[in-house]
Amino acid sequence: MSLVLLIEQILNGLQFGVMLFLMAAGLTLIFGVMGLINLAHGSFYMIGAFAAAATAAATGSFLLALAASLVAAAVAGAIVEMTVIRRLYNRDHLDQVLATFALILIFSEGTRWLFGSFPLFLEIPEYLSGPISLPFGIQYPQYRLAIIAVGLLVAAGLFALIARTSIGIQIRAGESDREMIAALGVDISKLYTFVFALGAALAGFAGALIGAIQSVQVGMGEPVLILAFVVIVIGGIGSIKGALLGALLVGLTDTLAGFLLPAAFGLIMEPSAAASVGSSLASMSIYVLMAGVLLFRPTGLFGSS
Template sequence: MSLILFIEQMLNGVQFGVMLFLMAAGLTLIFGVMGLINLAHGSLYMIGAFAAAWVAGMSGSFVLALIASLAAAAAAGALIELTVIRRLYDRDHLDQVLATFALILIFSEGTRWLFGSFPLFLEIPPYLSGPVTLPGGIEYPLYRLAIIGVGLLVAAGLFALIARTRIGIQIRAGEADREMIAALGVNISALYTIVFALGAALAGLAGALIGAIQSVQVGMGEPVLILAFVVIVIGGIGSIKGALVGAILVGLTDTLGRVLLPAVFAQFMAPQAASSVGSSLASMSIYILMAGVLVMRPSGLFGKA
């Protein structure tokens, strides 16, 4: 493998990791602050993608599509928090899993009813299409670089929100001792709704951004949700820094594994068999990474014991 191809795959891994971070950041906030296992988070990712594709098709504006993805996912998140999730905080995790799994089915069938079973397509806007030449003569798609940039900006914004704002102080306090901040006069119900809507909006943004690379279809959020859970386990539950580092590690491991492992096995077996074995091991590699991290740090890289 040439150096240029290796760097391109590294960038692909970072781009994939940034998308996973947008999913995992909301998920780790929700779990860290509320202690809630939300299997419906992938459905909010799907809602953002469908909202963006529909608005882009109606208006032709990619910016409006991104705004629509944020608004639709945040509204859906706030609605289900107020109507369903709020009744689950004092229930055990099995009840939370069953209820949020039911939400997956409801959102999937509702989306299929509204948009049909055929996938939608979100086009990359002209000003973000085509390659850009990086130092060293590397040509890389501008849109994928834009995803990396947006993800890093969101990460910086989340760090600033959590560390330097009043709502961030309340979120951190709610994660540490929700009964105490409720006793101090903080409206814990409103705080939970805000956190849930924020996490949903981030998932919707991720769905919209990736919708221009792959087709937008029912059920697209569940595979990403599994990887987002892997990310927060690696990074540490409740840690935004952990979500970012874990997402980049998972993105690089998955992307480089799919490229390097088939090439390694091609030295010893037929190309078709090498591709099959290498791809299978690459799919396993992120879970091997997760197991290795948990052996050394059971609470994750940045999680609290």
């Protein structure tokens, strides 16, 4: 096992973790502020990816495609919040789960009706295609490095929004005591719509970014949603800082386990058997990580007690 290959896998883990953060940040905001279990969050990831792919095919502009993913997912999120989610705030979590699961089916079939069942493809722009030279002779794809950089910039902007703006103060207050900020004159309905649309936009943006690496297809958001739930459990519900750290831990654990475990078992087993056993254990690694964190921090790394 070479140092170059290990560093490449670490970078892959960081890229995967940043993508998970974009998903988990919106999810933890929605749950922390609104107390809503939103199973349809992965659908906004899919909407953003399809909007980006369709826009890129029509205009040839990758930047316009990214903008379209933000707008499409945010608009879809705002419409869903005003028409469906708003009726669920005072209902129990089972009603929220059933309603948002129904939204998954509606979005999936609607997307299939609009775009068909065949996957779409979003091309990496020419100025980000190809590898870039890093220390130790590493050749690493420019686009994956761009995802890491953009994701960290979004994280910094989100931290600034929450910590240093008036809307951020309202969001944090709404998380602590929604009745009190409503009594102080804050329009809680508009605040909830903004938070839900922001979370949807982040998910759509993540879908657009990853759509240039893998195919854009119906149902692509559900596997990522499961990992996003793992992230917010590890990081702590309602914590953006926890979402970032949890996402990076999950991304690195998933990538490095998939790389190191088959190699380790290869020392004592036949290569084919080692690959099978190592891959199976690697797929369990993030859940072992989650169990380990919850064993010592039942509310997550940055969750409130």
